[in-house]
Structure formats: C-alpha cells, structure tokens
Amino acid sequence: MPRPLDPANKRQQIIDTAYELFSRSGYHATGTDRIIAEANVAKMTMYRNFSTKDALIVEVLNYRAAHFDARLDRLAEGASTPREKIDTIFDWYERWFMSIDFHGCLFAHALAEFGEPGHPVFDAVAEHKNSLKDRLLRILGPAMNEDQAISASDAIFMLLEGATLMAQMGQGPKAIRHARQAASSILGIADG
Amino acid sequence: MPRPLDPANKRQQIIDTAYELFSRSGYHATGTDRIIAEANVAKMTMYRNFSTKDALIVEVLNYRAAHFDARLDRLAEGASTPREKIDTIFDWYERWFMSIDFHGCLFAHALAEFGEPGHPVFDAVAEHKNSLKDRLLRILGPAMNEDQAISASDAIFMLLEGATLMAQMGQGPKAIRHARQAASSILGIADG
DNA sequence: ACAGTATGATACAGATCGGTCTCTATCTTA
DNA sequence: TAAGATAGAGACCGATCTGTATCATACTGT
Numbered sequence: 489m490p491r492p493l494d495p496a497n498k499r500q501q502i503i504d505t506a507y508e509l510f511s512r513s514g515y516h517a518t519g520t521d522r523i524i525a526e527a528n529v530a531k532m533t534m535y536r537n538f539s540t541k542d543a544l545i546v547e548v549l550n551y552r553a554a555h556f557d558a559r560l561d562r563l564a565e566g567a568s569t570p571r572e573k574i575d576t577i578f579d580w581y582e583r584w585f586m587s588i589d590f591h592g593c594l595f596a597h598a599l600a601e602f603g604e605p606g607h608p609v610f611d612a613v614a615e616h617k618n619s620l621k622d623r624l625l626r627i628l629g630p631a632m633n634e635d636q637a638i639s640a641s642d643a644i645f646m647l648l649e650g651a652t653l654m655a656q657m658g659q660g661p662k663a664i665r666h667a668r669q670a671a672s673s674i675l676g677i678a679d680g
Numbered sequence: 681m682p683r684p685l686d687p688a689n690k691r692q693q694i695i696d697t698a699y700e701l702f703s704r705s706g707y708h709a710t711g712t713d714r715i716i717a718e719a720n721v722a723k724m725t726m727y728r729n730f731s732t733k734d735a736l737i738v739e740v741l742n743y744r745a746a747h748f749d750a751r752l753d754r755l756a757e758g759a760s761t762p763r764e765k766i767d768t769i770f771d772w773y774e775r776w777f778m779s780i781d782f783h784g785c786l787f788a789h790a791l792a793e794f795g796e797p798g799h800p801v802f803d804a805v806a807e808h809k810n811s812l813k814d815r816l817l818r819i820l821g822p823a824m825n826e827d828q829a830i831s832a833s834d835a836i837f838m839l840l841e842g843a844t845l846m847a848q849m850g851q852g853p854k855a856i857r858h859a860r861q862a863a864s865s866i867l868g869i870a871d872g
Numbered sequence: 873a874c875a876g877t878a879t880g881a882t883a884c885a886g887a888t889c890g891g892t893c894t895c896t897a898t899c900t901t902a
Numbered sequence: 903t904a905a906g907a908t909a910g911a912g913a914c915c916g917a918t919c920t921g922t923a924t925c926a927t928a929c930t931g932t
Contacts, residue, residue, distance in 0.1 A: 601792065603705075650838025669831050
C-alpha cells in the first residue's frame with residue numbers, strides 16, 4: 489500500500505537531499521530554501537523533523553556515518569588477515585574516489601566550516617573520525633604489539649585522509665596507489 | 681615618517697584581518713562587514729583593493745602560501761641530508777599544531793567550501809598543495825629512484841594532511857609523532 | 873596654497889539567510 | 903463519518919549577505 493504521507497519517508501527524503509546539496513556546495517552555502525525545494529517538501533515539514541539547520545546537518549552526518557560503518561563491516565567479513573581487512577578499506581576508498589559524484593569528505597568539510605570544539609557538528613565529526621581510527625586499531629591490534637598498532641592505525645588513518653584530499657584535487661588513483669604502498673611499508677615492519 | 685594613508689598598509693591590514701577571521705570562522709560564515717569592522721577600514725577601501733570577496737580570499741591564500749614557502753625554504757637551509765630536510769618540515773607542522781590560534785589548514789578549508797574545479801579559490805588551493813608536494817619530491821629526488829621518490833613524497837604529503845586534520849580534533853602531538861614514525865618506515869626502505 | 877587621491881562614514885540596493893506562522897488539504901484511525 | 907495528525911503553500915519576520923553610491927575629510931606631491 490502506498491503511503492504518500494509517511495513521516496519517515498519525508499524525513500529520509502530531506503536527509504538524502506540535504507546530503508547531496510551539502511556534498512556539492514558545502515553547508516553554509518546551502519540554504520534551507522534550496523533543501524526544501526529540491527526535496528519537494530514544505531518548510532515546516534523540515535522544521536518539524538529537525539529543530540534547526542545544524543540539527544539537520546548532524547543527522548545527515550550520523551546517517552552517512554552509519555552507512556559507512558555498515559559498508560566497511562560487510563567488506564571486512566570477506567577478509568581474514570589484518571592485512572586483507574586493511575586492503576578492503578583501501579578498496580572502498582578507491583571506489584569512492586572514482587564515483588561520479590565524489591566531492592571529498594563530508595566530515596572533513598564539516599570540520600572546516602564548524603571548527604569550534606563543542607559545536608554539535610564538530611563533535612559528530614570527531615566521533616565518526618575516531619570511530620574509523622578505532623576500526624583500524626581493532627584490525628591491527630592482533631597483528632603487532634600495542635604501541636605499533638596505535639602508531640600504524642593513526643598512520644593509515646592519516647594516509648586515508650590525505651588521499652581523500654588529493655582525490656578532491658583530481659589525483660585519486662595516484663593517491664590511493666601511493667597510500668597503499670606506504671601502508672605496506674608501515675605494516676611490513678611488524679607483520680611481514 | 682608615519683604614513684596613515686598608505687594604500688599598501690591598508691591593503692595588508694585587510695589581508696591580515698581577513699586571514700584571522702577566515703581561519704577562525706570559515707569563508708562563507710565571515711561577512712565583509714565583519715572584515716572591514718575588525719580591520720578598521722571603510723567598505724569601499726576593501727572593494728577598491730579587492731574586486732570581490734572571492735578575490736580577497738584568493739589573495740589571502742596566496743599571501744599565506746608565500747609565507748609558508750619562505751618559512752620552509754629557510755628551515756631547509758639548515759639541513760643537509762634529505763632526511764633532515766623532511767624533519768624540518770615535520771618540525772614546522774609540530775610547532776604550528778601547538779600554536780595557540782591553530783584552527784586547521786586554511787587551504788583544506790577553502791577546498792571544503794569551494795569544491796568546484798575552475799573556481800579561483802579551488803585553483804589557488806590546488807596550486808599551493810601541489811607546490812608542497814613538489815617540494816617534498818625535490819627533497820627526496822636525490823635520495824632514491826624516481827618511482828620511489830614520487831610515491832614517498834605523496835605518502836608524506838598525505839601524512840601531513842591527515843596529521844593536520846587530527847590536530848584540528850585535538851590530537852596534534854600524537855598525530856605528528858605517528859606521522860614521523862610512518863615517514864621513517866617509508867623512507868627507511870630506500871635510503872637507510 | 874593647490875589639485876589629486878585615498879579614506880571614513882554611512883546609507884542603500886536587492887537578494888538571501890534561518891526560522892515562524894497561518895491556513896487549507898489530505899491522509900489515517902476508529 | 904468524525905477526530906486527529908501530517909502535509910503543502912506561501913506570507914512573513916528581522917537579520918545578514920555582497921556590492922554600490924555619496925559626500926565630506928584628510929592626506930599627498932608640487
């Protein structure tokens with residue numbers, strides 16, 4: 489049965505549209521009028537679902553973070569060794585960089601526009617980025633001693649962030665290739 | 681002799697003020713009214729020196745890029761081996777991360793807000809980022825074969841960018857330490 | 873002293889911002 | 903069929919945005 493007035497659908501519709509617009513144009517540059525116009529939604533529908541624009545931004549980030557985590561979880565299932573699991577993460581980034589609507593990292597961009605610690609958007613970004621670092625650490629933990637794992641997971645995290653920036657400047661393939669090589673050097677020391 | 685009405689001074693005054701405000705609050709969130717107020721300058725003085733706000737942004741970026749390049753040039757003078765020169769760059773980042781008014785990378789933030797290739801701001805950022813990559817490549821060129829140097833310079837570039845992002849999340853010291861260790865692994869392979 | 877220039881102060885234009893409000897229409901549930 | 907919840911459409915608010923125009927003032931070199 490079709491449910492044209494399903495609140496959950498409208499809500500998701502707004503999140504999806506906001507996600508696309510924020511990705512393409514940034515947060516401050518995207519007005520609420522544009523979001524509701526492209527989402528085909530009334531303004532009050534948006535403000536009934538999200539108290540403020542900042543709250544909408546946070547929900548968009550959380551939604552994408554959940555999507556990202558679920559994706560990496562699934563990819564990791566198909567890998568056995570730590571090295572293979574790291575590889576699946578590079579695989580995901582590689583495909584992401586090649587996607588037609590790649591505009592850089594939504595979270596890094598949010599950090600650029602909301603750089604004040606304590607701001608809801610800033611905190612949402614920090615949470616997601618730390619969760620990626622934790623994922624890397626969990627993968628590398630069993631493969632080397634603790635100090636090495638902490639250092640290596642941070643390094644790979646930084647390589648991924650840097651690669652994303654290079655990708656936004658049109659150097660995605662090269663970036664991912666060199667990041668993989670670097671990760672190999674870093675990991676080669678401890679787990680051969 | 682004091683020159684209260686020196687055009688060059690006013691111009692620099694605007695660039696300096698805009699730099700601080702852009703760093704602290706971002707580009708779209710910083711209005712021209714705020715810039716001229718904090719620079720103690722009339723609006724027309726600003727628009728006579730910079731045709732548009734975007735043009736001012738580009739000039740701020742160029743000014744900081746020149747400052748950055750000059751700094752790294754000077755630091756490199758005191759180093760002899762490629763490894764030492766790379767270290768001076770890490771040194772600079774380390775001190776930058778610890779500075780009281782650190783708000784992340786002005787250029788990365790500009791890329792976040794002006795992600796359209798061909799936009800003057802985007803192009804200014806790409807030029808500066810590529811110039812840093814070229815610097816790294818020039819340093820590493822003599823120390824290893826060409827393919828290795830290209831890969832290693834990109835890797836160190838990515839580590840620096842990632843470290844800057846971590847620093848913005850309050851993890852600067854850890855980031856720079858782990859980035860240095862990673863760089864050591866990467867360089868250790870080729871130049872011992 | 874004079875002409876030319878840069879500046880400050882301020883009002884203004886036209887658009888857009890985030891957010892609120894009202895009113896009507898449509899759906900769901902009972 | 904009636905009550906209640908949700909939606910759309912759009913006017914509206916005050917503030918702010920980039921950029922322009924005006925005009926008096928203060929400094930410059932000659």
